[in-house]
Amino acid sequence: MLDQVTHVENKLAELERVTLDDLSQVAQDARSVLDQVHRIMQHPNPAKTPPTFQSPYIAELCKIDKGHIRHLAEKHKLPYGTKIPGSKAHEYTLEEVIQWVNTLGNYPKRPEGQQGLAIAVVNYKGGVAKTSTAVALAQGLSLRGLKVLLIDQDGQGTATQMFGINPEEHVDYEHTIMPYIEEDQPDLRYAVQPTYWHNLSLIPAASVILAAEFSLPAKAAKKVDFWNFIKRGIEPLRQEFDVIIFDTSPSLSHLTMNTMLAADGLVMPCPPDALDFASSVQFWGLFDDLLRAFRKHDPNLAAKTYAFMTVVMTKVQPSEGHRLVKPWLKQAYGRHINVLEIPESAAARMAAAQLKTIYDLGKAEGTVEAYRRFKEPMDKFCDDILEKIALAWRA
Ligand SMILES: Nc1ncnc2c1ncn2[C@@H]1O[C@H](COP(=O)(O)OP(=O)(O)OP(=O)(O)O)[C@@H](O)[C@H]1O
Numbered sequence: 001m002l003d004q005v006t007h008v009e010n011k012l013a014e015l016e017r018v019t020l021d022d023l024s025q026v027a028q029d030a031r032s033v034l035d036q037v038h039r040i041m042q043h044p045n046p047a048k049t050p051p052t053f054q055s056p057y058i059a060e061l062c063k064i065d066k067g068h069i070r071h072l073a074e075k076h077k078l079p080y081g082t083k084i085p086g087s088k089a090h091e092y093t094l095e096e097v098i099q100w101v102n103t104l105g106n107y108p109k110r111p112e113g114q115q116g117l118a119i120a121v122v123n124y125k126g127g128v129a130k131t132s133t134a135v136a137l138a139q140g141l142s143l144r145g146l147k148v149l150l151i152d153q154d155g156q157g158t159a160t161q162m163f164g165i166n167p168e169e170h171v172d173y174e175h176t177i178m179p180y181i182e183e184d185q186p187d188l189r190y191a192v193q194p195t196y197w198h199n200l201s202l203i204p205a206a207s208v209i210l211a212a213e214f215s216l217p218a219k220a221a222k223k224v225d226f227w228n229f230i231k232r233g234i235e236p237l238r239q240e241f242d243v244i245i246f247d248t249s250p251s252l253s254h255l256t257m258n259t260m261l262a263a264d265g266l267v268m269p270c271p272p273d274a275l276d277f278a279s280s281v282q283f284w285g286l287f288d289d290l291l292r293a294f295r296k297h298d299p300n301l302a303a304k305t306y307a308f309m310t311v312v313m314t315k316v317q318p319s320e321g322h323r324l325v326k327p328w329l330k331q332a333y334g335r336h337i338n339v340l341e342i343p344e345s346a347a348a349r350m351a352a353a354q355l356k357t358i359y360d361l362g363k364a365e366g367t368v369e370a371y372r373r374f375k376e377p378m379d380k381f382c383d384d385i386l387e388k389i390a391l392a393w394r395a
């Protein structure tokens with residue numbers, strides 16, 4: 001017994017208390033390691049470059065026979081790429097691929113006089129593939145000929161990092177949505193920047209945007225309908241862009257709520273996992289509660305409609321657990337459940353480890369089979385969202 005007491009006392013003596021200064025040191029050390037990782041992965045900045053593509057990719061996107069590429073290039077005065085040394089194959093830049101798509105791809109285009117559509121990717125559960133889905137969708141829609149803007153609304157800046165930008169090093173207050181939120185800018189046009197990806201622009205984020213959580217509700221004192229703030233901020237951008245995609249944070253924050261009210265379409269990625277499902281149910285409950293509260297102040301909100309709301313199952317595994325939960329999701333979300341499932345995939349993990357999406361890989365890295373198994377459903381998902389956008393334009 002005495003031995004045990006002495007043992008505990010010894011252990012207590014060894015116990016090193018963690019002070020707030022220690023935590024501050026942890027923050028600095030961790031930041032410095034992350035910065036080094038960024039420098040290794042993305043040096044020199046901006047190091048991220050689009051992939052190059054070969055004829056089969058163009059043939060697939062434009063739904064043409066790859067044997068006709070040469071003839072079609074001559075007929076339509078389209079770029080014939082650059083011959084790969086030592087091979088018969090030709091290599092195309094992203095811009096060239098988009099030129100082919102714009103000429104021969106049979107994808108819907110924004111009709112004259114129609115506004116660009118805003119899509120918010122939401123779920124307050126973390127790690128459900130919001131950012132992966134938002135960035136891949138943005139790239140996928142640009143590959144289908146649309147001009148896309150991605151707005152990073154998450155202080156973690158994960159989407160920003162996927163564009164090869166280190167948020168804490170290269171994103172300042174004035175690059176983000178904040179000057180607009182603080183009413184130093186009339187709308188969000190100032191913050192749009194081009195990216196390494198043709199026809200895809202970005203409004204980046206860093207932790208400074210967390211201040212929006214205080215600034216937005218503070219506007220209530222000035223009798224400003226702060227829940228419509230983002231909606232007003234993107235209004236002039238709807239002319240320039242066909243689609244505006246928001247990547248939101250894992251929370252139903254004021255910013256996310258604002259974004260959901262600005263959006264014309266909602267995408268909720270959700271793995272068919274019991275806890276993720278339960279969390280998604282909570283999310284809609286909370287959204288409904290907040291909406292009721294806002295509607296008391298703004299009766300116009302009653303007229304708000306969405307062109308679509310779609311729950312897409314992500315990170316789907318062929319496991320017993322996932323098989324069990326899928327029907328719950330289908331029953332809970334009914335017509336809103338997307339018919340497509342995005343599988344848990346080694347190709348997605350491998351791409352993500354290099355801060356890439358499946359579209360950053362112009363061709364398979366790893367096995368062709370793993371690449372196809374992920375790219376095919378992602379392509380179909382992009383086609384499906386484009387169809388929903390086109391329907392909204394026609395309505
Ligand atoms: N289909 C997939 N297969 C395997 N891994 C995936 C897949 N989709 C996403 N991931 C991985 O899951 C992790 C979380 O993805 P992501 O960052 O897109 O989620 P998130 O919902 O945006 O997270 P957060 O809530 O932190 O913003 C990442 O490491 C990502 O690479």
Ligand SMILES: [Mg+2]
Nearest residue numbers: 130131154158
């Ligand atoms: Mg994210």
